[in-house]
Amino acid sequence: MVDGRRHGGDGLGPGSAEDRGAFASVLSFAPPFALVPLILLTRHKDLTGDLVNHQRTHWMAHLPAGIVLALNGLLLYQTFRGSF
Numbered sequence: 001m002v003d004g005r006r007h008g009g010d011g012l013g014p015g016s017a018e019d020r021g022a023f024a025s026v027l028s029f030a031p032p033f034a035l036v037p038l039i040l041l042t043r044h045k046d047l048t049g050d051l052v053n054h055q056r057t058h059w060m061a062h063l064p065a066g067i068v069l070a071l072n073g074l075l076l077y078q079t080f081r082g083s084f
Contacts, residue, residue, distance in 0.1 A: 028072040028075045028076055028079075029072075029076075031068055031069065031072055032069055032072070035065045035068060035069065036065070039058065039061050039062065039065055042058070042061075043058045
């Protein structure tokens with residue numbers, strides 16, 4: 001077991017805060033490529049068969065996806081342009 005104090009005392013492992021911020025900004029590119037196709041593909045009965053989303057479920061899926069995409073956009077903006 002490695003003691004957390006050897007890595008700057010934060011207990012999160014090696015790397016600076018800038019490295020972790022850059023890693024987070026790279027990860028923020030991934031959700032749009034997963035959420036948007038998931039919402040679009042699960043509404044087609046020919047692709048999903050009996051597991052197709054109902055119209056109401058389809059539209060309700062847009063709310064959490066929109067929140068996640070908006071927060072990712074905010075993270076990218078803050079990463080590349082700075083804070084507000």
